[in-house]
Amino acid sequence: MRIAIAATGTALLLCGGAALAAGLGAFDALLALSGRPLLDPALPRFTEDAGWFLPVAAGVAEIVALAGQLWLVFQGRALVHRWWPDLDPQTRAAARAAADDLARDARGLPGVQDARVRLTGTVTRPRLRMRVAFAGDALVSEVYGELGAGPVERYRKAIGMPDLPVVIRFRPAAKRG
Amino acid sequence: MTETLVQDVIEEAQNERRARRLAVREFRPRRALAGFMAALLVTVVGGVAAIELLAAVLGSGVHPVPGVAEAADALRGRAWNDPHVLIAAAGVAVLGLAFLLAALPGRLRGMPLAGSDPRLAGVLGRAALRRTLADAALGVHGIERARVRGRGPFRRRLLVRAATHYRNPANLAELVRRAVDERLDRIEPMHRPDVDVRLGWRKD
Known part of the structure; x- marks a missing residue:
């Protein structure tokens, strides 16, 4: 993602810079x-003389448009x-x-007031x-160590994904009253 | 025995490194908006160019995309040194620079927690960290107000600003620092930040 953004930025910067330089008389x-x-x-005279130019330019533009669409997808x-994780129904169930179970176990740890769990991604990621x-x-x-050692490990075993990466965000609970 | 111990130490260090890598990957800003805008721009520009060029290849005398005929007329009527063209070129260059800046890694979205499980990444958000440290400072007897400012591009330390109604603060600043340090001990971040405490007190 970052490389594609950088490539787009570089192309725009080069085009804008070159146009600015041309306008200011650098060339x-x-x-x-x-x-x-x-x-x-x-x-138009050049494109008439060089018959290959327009088809090649159209092909390049097609590829750029296709790459942009794929990136959006x-x-x-x-x-x-x-x-909505892209997993089979059995794994999802x-x-x-x-x-x-994991949320209940997490809530049972000292100092934990609430825990929410969501499986995301695809089968491969x-x-x-x-x-x-x-x-x-x-x-x-x-709490972080206990979660990783016990409840999260049991969750991995239960869904049959022993290498499942787990991301835990902690936040202080809102004070009551 | 010694060999096993050395192996354990090496493995532990490797796991910590992998855990750090996972945390950095997970908590680095995603730049979703910049990514969406760049993808949309590439798609629209590439798509319009492809349609127009294909129409030209097929010998069509018309511009199939609405608005392109007017744009082509405007481009024929303006020179490279036209002020409007220069402004537009500068705008394109600035947009490119903005995309390039957005592509930089940036600060992590919070403070990753220390750990040695390479499949586990934990984080405390920046606002949550400020809130919990301010809460620790407020726990010191005599502190009325406390605000924590996080690390920034020009500040490498956490800054705790606390205020007391006492006229003589004595060692309150030290107590606040100790309370904040203690709270950081309980959090155990991956990279422990240095803490600066600035205390205000009654001068009347």
Whole structure:
């Protein structure tokens, strides 16, 4: 994602910078460009003479458009899979049952006031996301260690994913009263 | 025996490194908006160019995409040194620079917790960290107000600003620092931040 954003940014920066330089006369020593129109009348003549140019340019534009569409689809897919995991029905059912156990076990740890669990991602890149609300002075490090050693490990076993990466976000619980 | 101990130590260090890598990957800003905007731009520009160029290849005299005929007329009528063209070019360059800046890794979205399980990543959000540390500072007897400012691009330390109604603060600043340190001990972050305490007191 980051590389694609950087590539788009580099292309835009180079195009904008080159157009700015051309407008300010940086290339005038070579082409005397700054006073000429943007769509030069010489361009249609060139495309008529070089028959290969338009089909090649159209092909490149097609590829760029296709890459952009694929990029959009991948982003949409990743967004959807954050909420609806792309897993088989059996795994999803097992995950639902195991999530209840995990949340209950987490709430039983000292200082934990609330815990929410969600399995996301795809079969090849699954993630378990947990949100844990703790009381202000809770031993967060201990809760984190206990969760990883016990309840989370049981969850992994229950759904048959021993290498499932787990992401836990801690936040202090809202004070009551 | 010694060999097993050394192996354990090496394995532990490897696991910690992998856990750190997972945390960095998970909590690095996703730049979803920049990604969406860039993908949309690439799709629209590439799509319009492809349709227009294919129409030109097929010898069609018309522009199939609405608005392109007017844009082509405007481009024929303006020179490279036209002020509007220069402004548009500068705008494109600035947009490119913004995308490049968005592609930088950026700060993590919170403070990762220390751990040695390479399949587990824990984090305390920045606001949550500020809130819990301010709460610890408020627990010191005599402290009335406490605010915590996180680390930024120009500040490498956490800054705790606390205020007391006492006229003589004595060692209150030290007590606040100890309370905040104690709370950080209970959180055990992956990289422990240094803490600065600034205490205000009654001067009348």
